[in-house]
Amino acid sequence: MSTDVRRTPTVLAVLLLAVLTGTPTHAADGDAGPSPGQRIADALRTSPIYVDEAYADAVPPSRRRQLADRIARTGLPIKVVLTPLTKGDAFDGDSDVLAGTVRDRLPEQRELILITTDDDFSDSLQGYEWPADTHQTRDAVAAAGFLDEMRDAGLADLTAKAVDLVAEGKGEQRYEEATRDLDGPAEQPSTKPASGSGTTPRVLLWPAVAAALALLAFATRSLLRARRPAASVPHVVFATARAADEAAVRRRAEAEVLALGEATQSAEITTTPALQDALDAYAAAGKVLDEARGLPDLAGVLALVREGRNALTDTPAHAALPLCFFNPLHGQAVRRTGWRPLGRRERLDVAVCQDCDQALRNGRAPEALTDTDEDGRTVPYFEVPAGRSAWAATGYGSLMPPSAGLRGGVY
Template identity: 75%
Template sequence: MSTDVKRLITVLAALLLVALTTATARAADGGGDGDGPSAGQRIASALRTSPVYVDDAYTDAVPPSRQRQLADRIRGAGLPIKVVLTPLTKGDAFDGDSDVLAGVVRDRFPDQRELIVITTDSDFPDSLEGYEWPTDTHQARDAVAATGFLDEMRNAGLADLTAKAVDLVAEGKGRERYEEATRELDGSAAPDAQASESPASESSSDGTGGWWLWPLITVPALALTALATRALVRSRRTPSTVPQLVFATARAADEAGLRRRAEAEVLALGEATQAADATTTPDLQRALDAYAAAGTVLDEARGLPDLAGVLALAQEGRDALAGSLGLPLCFFDPRHGRAALRTGWRQLGRRERLDVAVCQECADALRAHRAPEVLTDRDEDGRTVPYFELPAGRSVWAATGYGSLMSPLDGFNTRRTTTR
């Protein structure tokens, strides 16, 4: 490897390590300064007296008079809305991530089952993000997102933008408003793309056009690709903190996506149970129990395994409504979807052979003597292990296999009974 490549990789690694160290230090002290309260604590304390928190950096844009107007607007809507307007930068108490900020706010109000949080956007300071728990009943995410695309809000200040976001959330038609606001964006890039392609086509037809530009484009691209590939190979050969940071970031992104999926499935199951006729749905009560359990797990979810459990409970609820118990979700990773078949499988180091439900991809991997993709969790020592390696008494998902070994609902109810 050349000296320049080594130098570049070293610099990138150093920057990532500094970021990791800073984030770890902040996590250790709760995000606070010295012995003072953490940023999350300060925000939560303020939100207990008013539904609107505005950082000092934004008081010019949202002065106290406008803050009071926003608070009155929220109280008039009668919804559990909390507004948090604070600058977000990489390395701060929330690592510059609005998802983290919203999650911290949610954690500070554990007794509040329903909560809607409107925050400043991680990427665009003049934009907003919407979050809602336990489900997207009021379509808060789409409603807040739509605000930034409205023509009337094009030059609006932060106070007006936030007020409009509250109104759209209260209206409860966020998805519809978002689709209307973004409809004109569909295909808007096509004319520009065609215009940019036209001259190139004409100039290349006479044999003297822009062919000479290709080396200028492809050579740097190939060089960057080679550098990335060599860095990846090196990271696989030499354990370091950098890949771990990358994996942690990817896991956080996976968790956010899975949470949205779980919220949508719980919402859909709730709507389906409300529409069901008790006279023609013998297992309606079980579906209602699965819905309630899924909502509880979603509220208390601490990571991917719990969110996957929400999917398993929602699937069991749908099966109860349908009156036919199909195969559960994939044993190895419920995110793979409903299993395609059952097969015998023996865990490494164990004698007993289990009958588990697996998706087709995992079944093919087992047949080829390859390890299937597995959902992981952390054991008591903090190590990442396959979720089913945890003691059944510590993990309801290890005990039930997300439906392969036992009904997720029965496992959930048993755990609730024994822990009371």
């Protein structure tokens, strides 16, 4: 499929965007105002805690001030977002989408630790950290919900404990300690006859009891694995364990494109020198999303959105870090490094996330996003001939801007 992205006059593009989104180029008094994600981000610029009205009683103003003071004492860039998540809402009921949306609307905050409500369990929290999980935030926040002392705790107390565990920096250890008893072997029942029960030993009941306990242990382990995010995943927005979930990535891509459209529409022509580039990236992302055939294309949508975001903030090309070269679903890169593809002499300058950078330093092959080559084999996407793949040609922004590869007519 060929994608030809052509530049259009700035004014025409703004007007077209207004028509497509069904809103005027400048918000009028009394309109719907900023999106939920933007409202949350704006609130977090003045306070480290955002509490939706639905949780106003659970976390009253006095507790919010206490939490804010607690966060300030840690010296860490911690933000808290407590809002209900329901399928079909602005975040599709997904805490990952919520976290990624808030992260993208706080571009000035390179380092961010975010604690949010959970999408699956109303009495739990989720933890995210950028650019890497340096403070073991995911495990620390997950551990808070399993502590015995938190069994009947309210949302404010649970959040306070999560903040403390993040500040401690031992999330993985705390999570293992908090869940150890839930995954332990069942205690063997006594084989002695029960008093007054004649000679019938209790051991006769053991097979049935053992089967029930084994089933319970299996269910518990499954629940823990489902609830516990991978501790080593660095990004916004998507854990490697979820990368194979194409539907989830597509939902995220749709939310990202919509958010870029809103940001582009609200940008002022006079104060945004690269607005046309942002508009081009937005148009390209929308087109690729409509025609996406799988994860590589959906990752391309996210790369185009990142390009558009960089254009809006007028980030210099040499300072703009794209998504991770090896797997853009890992999130935004943290540095650039030299890498020599297998069987080639030249080294490439690629952008990498924390995990992929560590893999290279340890002599291991980073986990790469895969695609299908002309022979139908599943290979790392960058091994597909550049003439057949805009993503292989551009490295999702590491080798050249993603939109430049699309202008070459390759998709």
